Amino acid sequence: MTQESTRKQAAPMSEAAFTLLVQGVLDYGIFMLDPRGHIISWNAGAERIKGYRAEDIVGQHFSVFYPPEDQASGKPQWELETAVAEGRLEDEGWRVRKDGSRFWANVVITALWDEAGVLRGFGKVTRDMSERRAAQHALSERRRLFNHLVQAQETERRRIAWDVHDDSIQAMVAVAMRLELLAERVPESYTAELHRLDASVREAIDRLRSLTFRLHPPGIDRHGLIEGLASHLDDVVGAAWGMAYTFEHQLDHEPAPETAITIFRIVQEALLNVHKHARGSRVDVHVASADGGIVTRVVDDGTGEPMSRDGARDHFGIIEMRERAETAGGWWSMHSRPGTGTTVEFWLPNPRPVPATTSEPAEGAP
Template sequence: MGRTGGGKVTEQLLGQLDEPHDLLALAHDAVIVRSAAGEITFWNRGAEETYGWSASEAIGAMTHDLLQTPPAAVAAVDASLRSHGAWEGELHHVCKDGSEVVVASRQVLREGSEGQHQAVLEINRDVTEARRAQDRLKQSEERFRLIVERVEDYAIFMLDVEGNVVSWNAGAQRMKGYTSDEICGQHFSRFYPPQDVQAGKPGEELRIAAAVGRVEDEGWRVRKDGSRFWATVVITALRDADGALRGFGKVTRDITERRQIEARLEYQARLLDYVNDAIVAADENLVLTAWNSGAERLYGWSADEVIGRSTVDVLRTELSDADREEALRVLNEGGEWRGEVIQRHKDGHRLYVEAATIILPHGPTRLVSVNRDVGDRRRSLVIEERGRIARDLHDSVSQALFSMTLQARALQLALERECHDPGGPVGEGITNIRQLTQGALAEMRALIFELRPGALAEEGLVAALRKHAAALEAKEGVAVTLSATSEELSLEPVVEENLYRLAQEALSNVVKHSGASSVQIRLDLSGGSVQDIELEIVDDGIGFDTGASHPGHLGLKTMSERAQGLGGTLDVRSAPGHGTTVRAFLPGRNRPPVHRGSTS
């Protein structure tokens, strides 16, 4: 629609209104007409909504008195109206409810035909919220400016689109050494090491920031004096409302000290990983927070598997309630506790651990424990103690039994020389004594063999089986025979150990369950360079049904596991009334037999 058409519509609209005032009454702005003396003669609906007074209340009142216009503002308005016939600006008024309102006011003086002042037309728009928002924005900007200017821990400054410095705060001056006058207008690439400048890193960072909005970096930066510091940097692209790039904001933080601390901590952490001891840490709720490689080796768990889990679930420390309370008391009173505990490996087997635990007074980690596997030491102590007991038994009890055997035999010979009946009461008593001492001596030799460290490795499997058989025969009265490929054959230590234990278990079953009167043990090696090993134990006992259930008391599972652990098989054949045969077969052991030299 053109101007002509628009004018016709306006003329038609005005023609439909009873008075021109009707159009002003529809305006949302406050429209006020006052006389030359200041008395209100017109008050539209917009004025009612803005100030709260109805037209009937406002008409006839003095404008500046009703609205409590500040005197200085009244004087300025009157002066402008007299000299220019118009005034425009902001006024502070008071509403009917006592609240203050800020209005953008435009006032025009209407003069009579002879130039006398007739009336003033005043149009006021409520801009209170807009002014408050502007004030808040100004205050916020001022606070932000003060913060940026005064903060010293961060270098905060602006760059133009080319990368030249256009603002500079106190933190930037302290960190980089330049004053605002020295650096403003200079390109920010001077903060980068020469190799980074040559590689185009400064410009590349600006390109990335402009493309994606921001870029973060960490690396060396250069001060005015040429010294370097390690910094984290964030560059943010700044755009106006239309999206046009206006420059960049750059925030830099010196983290040299933190990096040095991190480097030291990393170095110490690597050292801890080389330590054989297990180092574990937990918070106040006993949740694991640290787990070094020593702990991984000792317990079998990786750090990823246990961090965040409870020490109770992972370590499964075995302590009585009394010992636990005592450990907590010592730890709480002195900040440190040392002692030996039993814990569990990932696979469930027991670990004998020497632990040294301390309390940390601050931080998320509250408990640190350095744990050492003392299982080998305990085993060494046990072996040493067993050796001592074996020596004591050999030097005392065994020698005494041997002497008693000799003395009993001497008494038998003396009776024979004096022609006494060896079957008489005295002779029979001496014979019983000799048999008892011989049996006890056989058992004692077997016990000493079991106790003495390295006995099996020193004497061999065949000798060990003969001693065990002799002890069994003497104690239980079961006739035991042993046949072997060689009296002095030698196998791998692990093979000899497991075959010996397997034979012990089988012979124990013979004594406990079979009621046998005789047992045959056979140990054969066959083949050439690849040796098959066969151990067989046959008894003439009552036998049993191999198809029936026999809960673990027969030890068959343990014997089978020993054979399988050596790559072999275990075969058990039996039937009620037909005895039992236990056969362990180890095929293809790739080793030639090793024969021990003769020992007296």
């Protein structure tokens, strides 16, 4: 048997195999239209997605799959014309099943031409994207709730900071002033004790002022993540704690305010743990875009001992860092070894802002 005769015998088998493949695909609706848009073939995937059996739909115009508003606007015909002009068209939008329910579909229409350049029809591939779209909506809803949570937390922090500053601190400052006056009027035997009380009150005032700063540090909500972190490192780590530090950052774009605040709060807690426990002289902070989000590392050169060894509050700080990251849809980890320091690393998603779109009917709406 010659090679040519073998090829001629194999060709019909290959065509039959291809037809069998297309007809058996279940995840995609694959069918053909004639040049005017009438359905001339139908596969199992199209039946599963759209609900029509082949005998019910072949011969009908494909516009039956479009919602009434798209039919009225002439969208089906426009899609065919675009496919003819450009060779193909890809679209996502609502489509209608046989029972009248809607589903979100990805559609590709390809113009089919014969060897003479005559339009023979269109190939149409439809994929049901309802589950993916529902997942995207669930993610958007989670993001919305996360944003509300962060905003509520920050509002409460500001309220507490103002209350402490305007009430508690001012009251204690008044007590300190009265102790000073009293120390000048009482017998000398009481003076030393009053000075000790005065010193204790002033230490408490300093701690409260530090608390108000941690509750609501200036800058993060006005100047963005990078400037807020730089200011915090300079004012607190460098000036107040006297530690050496480096700060590196490579961001594709500024994160949303809620994401920036979450990153700032986790870094703030990690730095506080370094100051309280690491007994090191240096800390390095690195912030960079990665994998559609922002990865942040806080590395110290301290003892590498567990940060939670001094009690429940420190353990709570570690839980708080992890929960903040996970609530934002990210992850958090801490690695430490004695003598080599500790690394706190976490990642938060940082999607680019999406322009607002018009509202769409609910999935499954008739």
